[in-house]
Amino acid sequence: xxxxxxxxxxxxxxxxxxxxxxxxxxxxxxxxxxxxxxxxxxxxxxxxxxxxxxxxxxxxxxxxxxxxxxxxxxxxxxxxxxxxxxxxxxxxxxxx
Numbered sequence: 001x002x003x004x005x006x007x008x009x010x011x012x013x014x015x016x017x018x019x020x021x022x023x024x025x026x027x028x029x030x031x032x033x034x035x036x037x038x039x040x041x042x043x044x045x046x047x048x049x050x051x052x053x054x055x056x057x058x059x060x061x062x063x064x065x066x067x068x069x070x071x072x073x074x075x076x077x078x079x080x081x082x083x084x085x086x087x088x089x090x091x092x093x094x095x096x
Contacts, residue, residue, distance in 0.1 A: 004048045011040035011047065 016036045 003051065004044070007048045007051065008040065008044040011044040012036055015040040015043075 016032075019032050019036050019039070
């Protein structure tokens with residue numbers, strides 16, 4: 001929740017500056033503070049959603065990296081992936 005409030009505050013400042021300089025064209029100087037709050041809410045939500053997805057993506061990358069590090073010593077020990085004894089036949093093998 002604190003992250004969203006920080007994002008909302010950032011967008012309020014950005015929108016206030018934009019409406020301060022361009023608001024005279026849009027609102028003729030009336031209700032500029034209310035318009036700032038309304039116009040900043042939607043971009044704040046979108047920014048917050050992308051930020052949370054980026055955090056989740058970073059956590060998943062870390063998990064995958066840890067899993068790859070755990071699995072990599074097994075492949076470096078000399079055991080090459082290939083057909084296993086008692087496994088299913090290869091697709092190119094002839095059928096009797």
